[in-house]
Amino acid sequence: MIPVPLDEVLSLAAGLEQAGRGQAAGRxxxxxxxxxxxxxxxxxxxxVVTAAQGDAASAAALIEQAIRHGLExxxxxxxxxxxYERLGRLDDALAAGRRSVQLDPTNAxxxxxxxxxxxxxxxxxxxxxxxxxxLRLDPSRPGAHMALAEALLTQGRFQEGWREYEWRFRLPxxxxxxxxxxxxxxxxxxxxxxxxxxxxxxxxxxxxxxCRYIPWVRTxxxxxxxxxGPEMQAFIRQVAPDLPVFADWRHCxxxxxxxxxxxxxxxxxxxxxxxxxxxxxxxxxxxxxxRWRARLEGLRPRNHRAVxxxxxxxxxxxxxxxRSARLARIAALFSVPATSFIALQKGPGLAExxxxxxxxxxxxxSAEANDFADTAAILNELDLLITVDTSVxxxxxxxxxxxxxxxxxxxxxxxxLNRTDSPWYPTVRLFRxxxxxxxxxxxxxxAAALMAHAPQSPVSATP
Numbered sequence: 089m090i091p092v093p094l095d096e097v098l099s100l101a102a103g104l105e106q107a108g109r110g111q112a113a114g115r116x117x118x119x120x121x122x123x124x125x126x127x128x129x130x131x132x133x134x135x136v137v138t139a140a141q142g143d144a145a146s147a148a149a150l151i152e153q154a155i156r157h158g159l160e161x162x163x164x165x166x167x168x169x170x171x172y173e174r175l176g177r178l179d180d181a182l183a184a185g186r187r188s189v190q191l192d193p194t195n196a197x198x199x200x201x202x203x204x205x206x207x208x209x210x211x212x213x214x215x216x217x218x219x220x221x222x223l224r225l226d227p228s229r230p231g232a233h234m235a236l237a238e239a240l241l242t243q244g245r246f247q248e249g250w251r252e253y254e255w256r257f258r259l260p261x262x263x264x265x266x267x268x269x270x271x272x273x274x275x276x277x278x279x280x281x282x283x284x285x286x287x288x289x290x291x292x293x294x295x296x297x298x299c300r301y302i303p304w305v306r307t308x309x310x311x312x313x314x315x316x317g318p319e320m321q322a323f324i325r326q327v328a329p330d331l332p333v334f335a336d337w338r339h340c341x342x343x344x345x346x347x348x349x350x351x352x353x354x355x356x357x358x359x360x361x362x363x364x365x366x367x368x369x370x371x372x373x374x375x376x377x378x379r380w381r382a383r384l385e386g387l388r389p390r391n392h393r394a395v396x397x398x399x400x401x402x403x404x405x406x407x408x409x410x411r412s413a414r415l416a417r418i419a420a421l422f423s424v425p426a427t428s429f430i431a432l433q434k435g436p437g438l439a440e441x442x443x444x445x446x447x448x449x450x451x452x453x454s455a456e457a458n459d460f461a462d463t464a465a466i467l468n469e470l471d472l473l474i475t476v477d478t479s480v481x482x483x484x485x486x487x488x489x490x491x492x493x494x495x496x497x498x499x500x501x502x503x504x505l506n507r508t509d510s511p512w513y514p515t516v517r518l519f520r521x522x523x524x525x526x527x528x529x530x531x532x533x534x535a536a537a538l539m540a541h542a543p544q545s546p547v548s549a550t551p
Contacts, residue, residue, distance in 0.1 A: 094120065098129050105137060113137050128158025136167055144174045162192035169201045173208060174409070176525055181205045196226035203235040207242075208410075208498045208524065210505075215239045230258040241501035249501075250354035256290075257348075265289045265348045266315065267337055274347040276308070276355035282344030284309040288316035288324065289348040291405070292460070292479035295320045296486050297502065297512060300364050301352035302328045313341050319460055323486075326370050363511050368488035376465035384469050387451045388428035395538075396467065396484075397421070397429045397450070398475035400437030410496045411477045415440040418494070418531035421474065422446025424538045430470060432463060432480055474534060477503070485513025492537070494530050497521040 097116060105113035114137040120130035135150030151168040158164070165188035172181035185202040192198060199222035206215035219236035222229060237252030257265060265287045274284055286305065288295040295316065306312060306328065313332045316324050321333045334340060347355065356364070388394050400412035415437070421429070423446065431441055431452040441452050457463050464483060467473060473484045473491045477500055484491045493516055495503055503510060503518055510516040519537075521530050 094124075094127075098133070105133060111137075126153065126157040128154040128161075128164075131157070132161070132164050132167070135171075139167075139171050139174075144171050147171050148175060148177075160187075160191060162188045162195065162198065165191065166195065166198045166201060169198075169205065173201070173205050176409075178205060178209050178524060182209070194225060196222040196229055196232065199225065200229065200232045200235060203232065203239070207235065207239055210498050212239045212243055212505075230255045230260070234259060238501045242499070242503075242505060244360050244504055246353070246359045247357075250358070254351065254354065256350070266346060269346065271343060272345050273351070274309075274345040274355065279309040279311070279344065281311070282309075283311045283313060283341060285340070285343035285346040286312055286314045286352075287346060287348045288314065288320050290350050291402075292319060293477075293482040294350050296323060296370070296479060296482040298349035298352055299324055299327050300366070300369050300486070301349065301356060302331070303366075304356060304364055305347075305352065313343065315340065322461060323370050360511055365512065365514065367514055368486060370464065370483065370486040372464040372468035372487065373461055376461060377468040380462070380465045381469045383453070383456070384430065384466070387430070387453075388449075392426050392428040393471040394469070395427055395429050396432050396470045396473040396475070396480075398432050398473075398478055398480050399440075400433060400435065401476060401478040403435060407500070410498065411500070412437070413476055413494070413527040413531075415444050417527040418534075419444065419446060420528065420531040420535040421538070422448045422450070424448055424535055427538065429474075430466065432457065432466065432473075432475075481516070482513075485510070485516045488515050491516045492534055493518050494527070494534060495520045497524040497526065 097120060114134055117130045117134040120127050131150050131154035135147040138150060139147035148168060148171045151164055155164050165184045169181050169184040169188060172184055182205050185205050188198040199218045203215045203218040206218060216239045219232050222232035233252050233255035237249050240249035314324050316333055318335050324333050384394050399415050399418055401408055427448045429448055429450045431450055431454055433454055438454055441450055467484045467487060467489050475481045476494050481491055481493050495518055502512060508518050519530050519533050
């Protein structure tokens with residue numbers, strides 16, 4: 089027997105979960121389920137807690153059991169929709185999301201969930217419609233604004249997309265671009281005398297992509313300082329050698345206004361016709377490049393081309409489960425003759441290299457590449473880079489090096505739709521999945537393209 093009324097225990101457990109005390113909430117749910125194994129509310133709560141702990145498959149099974157044994161509750165379908173999306177079960181996610189809005193057509197979160205599912209299915213018109221509905225119901229919902237921004241930008245609808253993209257810093261858990269300040273964000277107007285502070289925000293790839301705007305900013309604001317992490321400072325100095333660049337906020341000079349680098353496309357009025365792209369705008373250090381040239385020549389057999397390879401990105405990236413591949417799933421690449429692959433992979437994915445065998449050798453130089461300067465030097469000496477969507481792709485593109493980029497079915501917004509080229513990086517060639525999670529298919533396309541290029545012929549970004 090449960091010593092207190094069930095409703096009180098469920099209410100207490102739900103309060104604990106909402107307060108961020110998931111383990112305590114899960115233990116209470118377990119006590120209920122020990123007495124009533126099919127109690128729907130406890131099953132649902134346990135599923136929510138389990139999902140937050142990272143076990144999406146078990147969470148889905150728990151909420152499915154709750155739905156089978158309970159009344160149709162809109163929040164059951166709303167939550168399992170998001171879990172199905174995380175698992176890549178997009179048809180199930182779509183069905184659950186639609187049922188949640190049928191049961192409660194006034195809930196903004198349900199429409200937001202549907203926005204994400206439609207975007208993953210590349211049904212961007214429906215994604216945009218759902219995002220707009222979510223925002224009519226809750227105009228202050230950052231996630232819906234960002235989902236709308238990404239769908240619009242992916243379609244090349246930059247004018248509205250950049251405006252919506254300004255909501256990115258209001259997302260739950262998003263890091264502020266700088267400490268609290270009473271200084272305003274720059275609106276793009278000229279500041280001939282006052283200092284503007286630029287902030288290298290978001291990931292390394294974003295910094296590389298958007299630092300191209302700094303020369304344009306200087307035509308409007310000659311007095312600039314840049315806040316950037318140590319990994320990116322050398323590249324910032326390449327596009328603006330005389331700017332003060334600092335990594336510690338204690339060294340920040342006085343400034344009249346600020347702007348994140350990722351906000352510069354909005355201020356610039358960027359569309360598909362006017363992306364500033366003086367490619368290359370980054371380059372390798374010649375001394376390091378010469379050292380790596382000798383190192384790579386000693387690795388690859390004679391008459392082999394050297395092809396860099398990155399198959400997984402940073403695991404903490406919010407979309408890593410879609411953009412990263414397992415090495416075994418792109419093994420078709422290793423059937424290509426007269427090719428030596430140079431692994432530039434970092435992080436946990438590198439361990440997969442030891443388990444792979446194929447016709448083409450895979451040489452691991454990652455441990456010898458200490459920083460982005462080494463990576464740039466390696467890229468300078470390669471015939472080609474093949475990679476998933478990571479910062480290395482941006483670096484190679486900014487250097488004007490040939491890049492073949494393997495994209496998930498629903499790509500990041502910057503790679504747009506239905507094209508094999510990129511207006512951001514003219515030397516990048518895009519290979520897209522024909523259906524979700526089809527890494528084998530995209531790898532076969534890349535392997536066929538490699539076969540079509542003789543090792544001695546130059547690799548281009550065009551098919």
